[in-house]
Amino acid sequence: MHEQAHMTKKIGRLVLFFFVMNIIILLLVPPSHTVSSGVSASTGTMKEGQEAEALLKWKDSLDIDPTHSLLSSWKLLPPRNSTSPLTNSSHLPKNSSSSSSLCNWIGIICNQLGSVMQINLTSSNLRGTLRNFTFSSFPNLYTFVLYNNSLYGNIPSHISNLSRLTYLDLGRNHLTGNIPPQIGLLTGLQYLYLGRNHFNGSIPHEIGMMESLEKFYARYNDLSGSIPASIGNLSKLITLSLGRNSISGSIPHEIGQLKSIRALNLYFNNLTGSIPASIGKLVSLTNLSLFGNNITGSIPLEMNNLTNLEYFQIFDNLLSGYLPENICLGGRLMWFIASYNNFRGSIPKSIKNCSTLVAVSLAENQLTGNISEELGVYPDLDYMDLSKNKFVGSLTGNWGQCSKLTMLSISNNKISGRLLPELGKATQLHALDLSSNLLAGKIPKEIGRLKFLYDLKLNNNRLSSEVPAEIGMLSDLEKLELAENKLSGPIPIDLEHCSKLLHINMRKNRLSGAVPFQMGNLLSLQNLDLGQNLLTGELPMELRYLHKLETLNLSHNKFSGTIPSTFKEMLSLTSVDISYNQLEGPLPSIKAFIVAPTEAFENNKALCGNNTGLESCPIPRNKNSNGVVAPVVISISGTLILFFIIVGILFICHKREKNMDEPEEAPPEIFFTTWNHDGKTVYEEIITATENFNSKYCIGMGGYGIVYKALLSTGQIVAVKKFHENESRIASQEAFTNEISVLTKARHRNIIKLHGFCSHARHSFLVYEFMEQGSLENILGDKVKAIEFEWFKRVNVVTGLANALSYLHHECSPAIIHRDISSNNVLLDAEYEAHLADFGTAKIMVAEPSSDWNSFAGTFGYAAPELAYTMRANEKCDVYSFGVVGLEVIMGKDPGDLISSLSSSSASSSSSSSQPIVHQILLGDVLDQRISPPMNQVAEKVFSIAKLAFACLQQNPQARPSMKEVSQILSAMVPSSSRVKEFGRGYNHFEREYMLSFCI
């Protein structure tokens, strides 16, 4: 934030400078009309001509369809009389000349003399290289911004011809190669942004010649080699950002000459060696981020001179010795992250009164000392991780005064004493981990006040007495770890209210009484471990409802009676242990019991049934026999149905295979747009790579075809969609041709790229770029993948989808409507960039936008409500579906229930009054709970997406925004994944106050 404000100020000054210069020039030029305008016009147009030609030449070299591009304004008027546009334009009347002047072209700003001063083409979907950019034609260029496009190839060395350049931003493209040494000739350059490309090689030592450089960003590239010592010459450098590369060697001691530096970010590289003592000279330093390297040695004592640090992040290194004592002497430290090193000694003295602290992690070191004496009260503290050290002391009431604390972990230390009731005052706690310490006494009932708690770990301590019923007030609780204590008494019935519980572990305590039948209400439960307690009674049959339960351990208790046969409904169960009880009778007939090892049943009274270690049960001869047989029959038929479904799927894939073997009547029509190979070769390669469309390469199924993954001999992986043939032949043929006609027209970084197709009487297939992460729907539906799908990635996906739709609706001519936007049709590549796919039902708007379609396209749940009573599809239907997908990404699940409850409450109230009803919900209440909430700017973006999504979901199609508006709002927000990423392991901060107000 600070840096941004600073930059804005700088740019402001620059603009002001030009403004003043222009006035001076105007004043200096004599008022004689003919002379002055003649002179300035001719030099102006001369340059303008050269510059215009250079820009047009470059534009022509780009791989874009110029009519669809933002650059469509880049054209000259047709010449009159003369062949040269230069002489021609000077004869034109001033007005018409200026309307065709390059100074009016999108992205171009000229100085008073009509020469190009700024080129800013941020996020303009440019695809191509800089090879044809004639840098020498722009002697007056100050600012050159090509941020967030798809440029590839090298930076040409003649970029050094831009002799006046002060601001160069090539960030977020696909540029490769070395950073050319000639860049060092740009001695006026103040800002150099090269981040998020694929630059490799080392940083040229010529960088040291750029004496004006203030900010240098090259993070997220493939740079290697060491940091050149010449970097020490950059006495004006304020920010050096080289994180996420493969830079090796040690940090040069010349770094100590960077006397203006405030942010030194070298995180996630392969740096070795120790931190140079000269770092102590960088007294302006506020942000030092060296995490994720292999830096060794101890922190130099000179570091104690750096008292103004706000961010000190050195986690994940091999550092040893002591932490710097004065780290918070200046009273500014907010982030103090030194985890995963080998530090010893105690917490620095200056930390005790460091009231600015926001996040602290000292986890996994060898630190000692008494935390009750060395820590104070931190009003802004959000995150504190002291786990895996050798701290002693007890928990004090101070923790209750850290009112913003969301995460507290002191696990694996030697903390003793009791859990104080004051802990209940830290009401923002989301995660509390005090496991593996020496805590004694009872769990205070005040724990029930921690209403946001989702992760509570108190296992492996000496806690005694009963589990308080107040735990039942923790309605967000997902993990409850109380194992290995001395807890006694019953399992509290109130636990049934913790309906989000996934994981309960109370193993190795002294719990007694029966398992409350109410535990059957914990429908999300996946793991239940009650082993090694003193529990008695029969197993409640209500546990049958735990359909998601995967592991069940009831061993070493005193359970008696039979196992309810209804337990066979626990179909997710994979691991079961009921050994050392008094159980008898037949085992439930599900796989978990059948395949369990014998030990899982040993030492019981008389168990029998389908398990190799047990006797089979005697066949009852009385009338009860029906009661036993019936469930078995049902279960077998259930299995058979499943079997047929699986066989059916395999059969579908196999059938395609068989057809392939039959001789073909006519040669297939093959067309591959993007490969230089001859089409036939690629065609044969695909057949070979998929072994004639063998089902084992099947990666997905759509309405009109099956998708296969094919690895070509070039090493390239492609996705092949083979369209259904027989039954739905006509519809599928239509989808096939539709998809080709759209995808050959639409080229955008967020639209799936069609490599080619093969059309034949027998089979038709399309070949696309392969998307590593699969569909958005898959990711959101997968527990593990959803967690990796962090907020900034989600923001990026929604923005990408908005850009794609804006392009289809507003930049394609005629416009294209997708008509089936859903999370299943948004695919993500390895970088989690969204690519819109499945254009089978898309419509090219050749006719009036409101003309009738007579077939319904779309996916239930995503289709706009008006489609229920009119078959008129226009772009507003896509806008609605986009809103559904946007909400789905934020909520991590189908937003259908939320949308229908909101729209039904609107409908019922609008009948009584004409005022639209304003809904208000807290963003925090709808966010996907599987990942920690977003923080800072990312949180703001999530909030904007939520607001936009609700705007898109309005019942009245006309009230919905256009995709262009949505895309502009989303793209205007600068990407800022850095905070979340840079922290690495696990810290997050989220303002719960985001309130959404909207009408739908």
Ligand SMILES: *[C@@H]1O[C@H](CO)[C@@H](O)[C@H](O)[C@H]1NC(C)=O
């Ligand atoms: C640190 O060194 C280890 C062992 O040589 C290596 O496996 C690891 O990749 C290195 N890590 C970094 C960040 O360079």
